[in-house]
Amino acid sequence: MYEALKQECYEANMELPKLDLVIYTFGNVSCVDRAAGVFAIKPSGVDYDKLKPSDIVIVSLADGKVVDGTMRPSSDTNTHLELYRAFPTLGGIVHTHSTFAVAWAQAARAVPLYGTTHADHLAADIPCTEFMADDRIRNDYETETGLQIIDCFKKQNLNPAEIPMVLVAGHGPFTWGATGAKAVYNARVLEELCKMAFITEQVNPRAPRLKDSLIQKHYNRKHGKDAYYGQN
Numbered sequence: 113m114y115e116a117l118k119q120e121c122y123e124a125n126m127e128l129p130k131l132d133l134v135i136y137t138f139g140n141v142s143c144v145d146r147a148a149g150v151f152a153i154k155p156s157g158v159d160y161d162k163l164k165p166s167d168i169v170i171v172s173l174a175d176g177k178v179v180d181g182t183m184r185p186s187s188d189t190n191t192h193l194e195l196y197r198a199f200p201t202l203g204g205i206v207h208t209h210s211t212f213a214v215a216w217a218q219a220a221r222a223v224p225l226y227g228t229t230h231a232d233h234l235a236a237d238i239p240c241t242e243f244m245a246d247d248r249i250r251n252d253y254e255t256e257t258g259l260q261i262i263d264c265f266k267k268q269n270l271n272p273a274e275i276p277m278v279l280v281a282g283h284g285p286f287t288w289g290a291t292g293a294k295a296v297y298n299a300r301v302l303e304e305l306c307k308m309a310f311i312t313e314q315v316n317p318r319a320p321r322l323k324d325s326l327i328q329k330h331y332n333r334k335h336g337k338d339a340y341y342g343q344n
Contacts, residue, residue, distance in 0.1 A: 113180075114145075114150070117143060117145050117148075117150070117152045117170070118152050118165045118168040118170070120291075120293075121141060121142065121152035121153065121168045122164070122165040123292075123293075124141040124143060124204060124206075124295070124296050125154045125160065125163065125168075126160060127293070128160070128206070128296065128299070129160045131296070131299075131300045132210075133210045133296075133300060134210070136159065137158060137159055138209045139207055139208040139209060140154040140186040140188055140206070141153070141154060141206050141292050142154075142196075142205045142292070143203065143204045143291065144173070144196050144202065144203055146173070149172060149173045150171060151193075151196060152169065152171075153169055153171060153185050153186050153192060154167075154168065154169075154186050155181070155185060155186065156183070156184045156185060156187050158183070167181070167183055169184070169185040171185055171189055171193070173193065173197065176189065176190060188207050188257075189254065190254035190255040190258060191255070191258040191286070192205045192258070193255075194257075194258025194259055194261075194262065195258050195261065195286070195288065198262045199272040199288070201272065201290070202272065202288045202289075203288075203289060203290040203291045203292070203295075204290070204292030205295055206287045206295040206298070206299040207284065208285060208303075209284045210284075210299070210302075210303040212303055212307040213279060213285035214283075215306065216240065216279055216306050216310075217240060217279040217282060217283055217284050217285065218282055220240055220242075220243060220281040222238060222239050222240045222279070223237055223238035223279070223305060223309045224321050225237050225321055225322050226308070226309055226312045226319055226322055227308065227312070228326060229304075229305065230305050230309075231322060231326065231330035232331070233298075233334075234274065234275050234276070234331070235327050235331035236270070236274075236275055238279060238302065239268060239270060239278050240278070240279040240280075240281055241261060241278065241280050242281055243281045243282055244257070244260055244281070244282075248260070261278050276288050276289055276294075276298045277298055277299075277301075287299040287302055
């Protein structure tokens with residue numbers, strides 16, 4: 113009964129190595145079916161070249177238990193679960209260990225909005241959480257990772273529908289979107305924005321943040337009520 117959801121999740125996961133966002137068994141994609149109260153996610157530790165649609169695991173949104181599948185779900189499953197519960201607009205979630213995004217996460221820095229490529233996708237710096245406290249690490253680590261992302265968005269009054277990406281300090285990136293495919297798109301965009309910002313600071317360590325008028329122009333022409341980018 114979950115064949116279509118598994119197929120969607122499988123196809124999204126297979127995009128990660130194609131886009132050079134993962135190596136070996138790193139990373140995972142999940143896709144949610146809110147009407148059915150479940151989400152599909154990559155099984156833990158399975159090589160992408162061996163992954164099959166039937167391997168995808170179905171997890172309950174209600175209690176986080178496996179409802180379909182014979183393999184153990186991703187170790188990050190509880191992080192996905194908390195994000196789906198807290199952010200109702202999410203249809204898919206991606207976690208990778210892509211190089212430039214992880215570098216900014218390890219530096220525990222938000223990624224400054226330096227240029228219009230960044231502003232085309234979000235009108236804010238890419239947020240980074242604080243480092244997790246020891247007591248939270250000793251607790252259910254993956255659940256606490258999700259809660260830490262949620263706390264970051266609450267403290268900074270950020271809208272996850274407008275900012276579909278975050279860095280977890282010392283760990284790496286999570287992105288999301290209306291579908292698993294869109295979440296993968298945002299993961300690739302995030303990696304490129306992190307790379308561009310890194311190079312910008314090498315060229316000019318005192319590079320200024322993009323001025324607000326350009327930020328608003330580029331963001332709104334793609335996302336505003338009067339957006340005119342692309343085709344009707």
